[in-house]
Amino acid sequence: MFLLSKLLGLATEPAFWILLLLLIALVRLPRRPQAAQRWVLAATASLLLAGWAPLPDALLRHLERQYPDPPSLPAQRYAGVVVLGGATESGYVSEGTAEPQVNGAVERMTTVLPLLRQAPDLAVVFTGGEGEYFGSGPSEADRARRFFVQMGLDPERIRFESQSRNTYENAVFTARLSGIDPQQPWILITSASHMPRAIAVFRKQGWNVTPYSVDFNAGLETPWTSYSLGISGKWNVALHEYLGILAYRLSGRI
Numbered sequence: 001m002f003l004l005s006k007l008l009g010l011a012t013e014p015a016f017w018i019l020l021l022l023l024i025a026l027v028r029l030p031r032r033p034q035a036a037q038r039w040v041l042a043a044t045a046s047l048l049l050a051g052w053a054p055l056p057d058a059l060l061r062h063l064e065r066q067y068p069d070p071p072s073l074p075a076q077r078y079a080g081v082v083v084l085g086g087a088t089e090s091g092y093v094s095e096g097t098a099e100p101q102v103n104g105a106v107e108r109m110t111t112v113l114p115l116l117r118q119a120p121d122l123a124v125v126f127t128g129g130e131g132e133y134f135g136s137g138p139s140e141a142d143r144a145r146r147f148f149v150q151m152g153l154d155p156e157r158i159r160f161e162s163q164s165r166n167t168y169e170n171a172v173f174t175a176r177l178s179g180i181d182p183q184q185p186w187i188l189i190t191s192a193s194h195m196p197r198a199i200a201v202f203r204k205q206g207w208n209v210t211p212y213s214v215d216f217n218a219g220l221e222t223p224w225t226s227y228s229l230g231i232s233g234k235w236n237v238a239l240h241e242y243l244g245i246l247a248y249r250l251s252g253r254i
Helices: 002-012 014-028 033-050 054-064 112-118 140-150 167-175 195-204 232-250
Strands: 080-084 123-127 158-161 185-191 208-214
Touching (some): 054 232, 080 112, 123 140, 123 167, 158 167, 167 195, 167 232, 185 195, 195 208, 195 232
Parallel strands (some): 080 123, 080 185
16 A cells, blocks of 8 residues: 555656656657647646646645634643654655754644643654655654754653554554553644545544644635746645545545
């Protein structure tokens, strides 16, 4: 399942589809030049549409609005908070440096700080190993440890699960940690677009979790004139989640 998810990851890259269309045009060019021209036009149209922000934003908005930004939570009522990985760069980027190398989803980890100010005794569990198939360097749990230390938190008060490679394993492996009772009330922190899949997986595995969505990317609306060829990351996130939801449903994980 993990290998299949990495192979399907190609389908979330707009550049992959454009390249595929151009390759088809190249193959058809010697015998059917007119058909090749149509494939080139299709590739050009895909390139133009890939930069139109309202399209990926609409996909993201459908995911993010399912569990919108929560109100202030009475953190004292919860056993702890589970923080999903995904907020740091790949392990090989962190080799040779003491920096945690965070990415645009860093709110997954920074949100822990105000929650701990509300409830200093709140248990914190970070779950994330290495999501790359041929990963190298420190695990994501190790990179998260660096981040929390830089933020002034004592790493001894945070539990780290470092073996999981995807959301399903996040739920399963974290539940196996000593002293963790999934049936107690927990706060689940992850990106808003990832929350629908994450909350379904955790609840399917018997967790009593309340969603705390962060890292919103789409907003409530997008100007129709918004255009940039640099938004491929939004396409990647949106398509990754929709394919992930489909795969998890077919495999019975949600």
